[in-house]
Amino acid sequence: MLYGVKDLKVEDVEVPKVEAGEVLVKVKAATTCGTDLKIFQRGYVEKVIKLPTIFGHEWAGEVVDSDKSLEWPKKGMRVRAGNSAPCLHCAMCQRGKYNLCENMIWLWGAYAEYIKVPARMVLVNMQEIPEGVSFEEAAITEPLACVLHGVEEADVKLGDTVAIIGAGPIGLLHLLTVKKMGATKAIVIDLVNERLDFAQKLGADVTINSGKENVEARIKKLTGGCGADVAIEAIGLPATWEQALRLARKGGVVLEFGGCPPGTEVKVNAEMLHYGELTVMGTFHTTPLHFRKALNLIATRTIDVRPLVTRKMKLDNIKEAFEILSTSKNEIKIGVVP
Ligand SMILES: [Zn+2]
Ligand SMILES: [Zn+2]
Numbered sequence: 001m002l003y004g005v006k007d008l009k010v011e012d013v014e015v016p017k018v019e020a021g022e023v024l025v026k027v028k029a030a031t032t033c034g035t036d037l038k039i040f041q042r043g044y045v046e047k048v049i050k051l052p053t054i055f056g057h058e059w060a061g062e063v064v065d066s067d068k069s070l071e072w073p074k075k076g077m078r079v080r081a082g083n084s085a086p087c088l089h090c091a092m093c094q095r096g097k098y099n100l101c102e103n104m105i106w107l108w109g110a111y112a113e114y115i116k117v118p119a120r121m122v123l124v125n126m127q128e129i130p131e132g133v134s135f136e137e138a139a140i141t142e143p144l145a146c147v148l149h150g151v152e153e154a155d156v157k158l159g160d161t162v163a164i165i166g167a168g169p170i171g172l173l174h175l176l177t178v179k180k181m182g183a184t185k186a187i188v189i190d191l192v193n194e195r196l197d198f199a200q201k202l203g204a205d206v207t208i209n210s211g212k213e214n215v216e217a218r219i220k221k222l223t224g225g226c227g228a229d230v231a232i233e234a235i236g237l238p239a240t241w242e243q244a245l246r247l248a249r250k251g252g253v254v255l256e257f258g259g260c261p262p263g264t265e266v267k268v269n270a271e272m273l274h275y276g277e278l279t280v281m282g283t284f285h286t287t288p289l290h291f292r293k294a295l296n297l298i299a300t301r302t303i304d305v306r307p308l309v310t311r312k313m314k315l316d317n318i319k320e321a322f323e324i325l326s327t328s329k330n331e332i333k334i335g336v337v338p
Helices: 034-041 119-124 135-139 141-154 169-180 193-201 215-222 238-245 270-274 288-299 315-327
Strands: 002-004 023-031 059-066 078-081 114-117 126-128 161-165 185-190 206-209 228-233 248-256 279-282 309-314 333-337
Touching: 023 078, 023 135, 034 315, 059 114, 059 135, 078 135, 119 126, 126 288, 135 141, 135 288, 135 309, 141 169, 141 228, 141 248, 141 288, 161 169, 161 238, 169 185, 169 193, 169 228, 185 193, 185 215, 193 206, 206 215, 228 238, 238 248, 309 315, 315 333
Parallel strands: 161 185, 161 228, 185 206, 228 248, 248 279, 309 333
Antiparallel strands: 023 059, 023 114, 023 333, 059 078, 078 126
């Protein structure tokens, strides 16, 4: 149970009871995420999360109970679901923008022994986990789905040079994805050498420590003076949003992926936007289609997410897990097992 900033306690709670259309899942693994860490450290997503609450949103497990009227999923089936389910009939859903659904439901509670999946989520965003895929891998479906949605919108192409700011879990998922999409030069930028080394192991062609090098100058040099085809911000800070704007070439794309705190404003150079025909976009969250795609990509190891789980810990030690993530330079995601 999360009570507030850095106030996390392991407690016994009632096993949830299923009602109409709902499914109860025994969690087999959950994975930590930057969003969870933000909530733990700063608690600023308080509008989304009502405290005290069980939290965590990347999980996979086994069906233990479901409403009798449901034909699917069967008891014992390995599944993953959520963390969102659009309504399919609001103005945004009617336009196919399911990630912007005005009545989105969200599911928190991955760091627990059981999680109850709401009826709508069972219908639109629950999948069976294919054989041979671990629960940890399946749990990573959610962040990968967000990344897939982003790079599809940014239209990364075969042969592109892509600059990625941030070598955390989200930056690294972008790296794995753009390499698969045929980027010939993937450049990863971060302040922490350990993370850059990790990015290199995962296939980064170039890494740049932005604390030690002039990133813009280096990117210009690497691209014959013109800049990256696509620049992706995967941190969520105004300074790096603005930095991303300076890394893309004329006619290039800037994908502002990391969410900044509410009220944040950034400066955009109008000359670059107009004379440079720069496309600047933000993407938010993802759609049920991308969840399906992400799980398939993980299951076929087209995108191998296994290296991202750098440590496994027991649910009893969840507080310690977040303390490790707050300070460690070497951990990417921790697999939390009840
Ligand atoms: Zn996540
Ligand atoms: Zn909707």
